[in-house]
Amino acid sequence: MSVRVALGVTGAIACYKVCALTRLMVREGWEVRVAATPRALDFVGEITWRTLSQHAVETDAFAPREDWRPRHIELAAWCDLFVVAPCSANTLAKLAHGLADNLLTQAALACERPLVVAPAMNAAMWANAATQANAEALKARGARLLDPEAGELACGVRGTGRLPEPEVLMAALRRIAGETAR
Ligand SMILES: Cc1cc2nc3c(=O)[nH]c(=O)nc-3n(C[C@H](O)[C@H](O)[C@H](O)COP(=O)(O)O)c2cc1C
Numbered sequence: 001m002s003v004r005v006a007l008g009v010t011g012a013i014a015c016y017k018v019c020a021l022t023r024l025m026v027r028e029g030w031e032v033r034v035a036a037t038p039r040a041l042d043f044v045g046e047i048t049w050r051t052l053s054q055h056a057v058e059t060d061a062f063a064p065r066e067d068w069r070p071r072h073i074e075l076a077a078w079c080d081l082f083v084v085a086p087c088s089a090n091t092l093a094k095l096a097h098g099l100a101d102n103l104l105t106q107a108a109l110a111c112e113r114p115l116v117v118a119p120a121m122n123a124a125m126w127a128n129a130a131t132q133a134n135a136e137a138l139k140a141r142g143a144r145l146l147d148p149e150a151g152e153l154a155c156g157v158r159g160t161g162r163l164p165e166p167e168v169l170m171a172a173l174r175r176i177a178g179e180t181a182r
Pocket residue numbers: 009010011012013014037038039040087088089090091092120121122125
């Protein structure tokens with residue numbers, strides 16, 4: 001089964017794991033188009049996302065373009081699954097509240113296909129009542145949350161907040177893609 005994935009990436013250290021996830025999806029025969037927040041590109045550059053996904057990377061909804069269609073609307077209509085991984089606390093909050101201040105959040109809001117969110121952050125950020133409420137709000141609206149795991153975090157502390165390994169994410173995405181196929 002070929003799946004079209006809009007992959008939203010955000011400013012979290014776990015972007016490096018999502019590089020491997022992108023490879024797994026492409027190897028599976030899925031089509032992947034990356035929508036990166038500006039901060040995500042501080043962690044992994046545009047050229048890496050472009051090469052791994054084998055597609056142009058979407059970052060700026062306002063950049064000049066030959067196609068007349070707004071990028072965020074076109075991406076939202078194109079995909080079968082909208083996956084945000086890693087999802088920062090900041091972008092999780094925006095998704096929970098319907099903010100649309102960058103290409104990723106605009107496309108997510110415009111998307112009528114299933115939303116899959118894989119949060120990754122420092123343990124205290126994840127445990128914060130604000131973040132927990134945002135995660136619950138998204139779940140209540142039908143988003144699938146791939147919960148962060150416990151263990152050693154890149155920021156130097158132990159706790160819950162780390163992104164699951166790429167193979168674990170891939171298995172979850174395969175299952176969700178099967179359940180939600182059109
Ligand atoms: C070194 C470093 C690592 C960070 N790692 C994370 C992270 O893993 N998760 C997170 O939610 N925020 C993390 N942040 C903070 C986000 O980058 C920051 O909130 C940013 O505004 C997120 O923007 P975005 O959601 O638009 O990508 C980190 C910041 C720095 C400087």
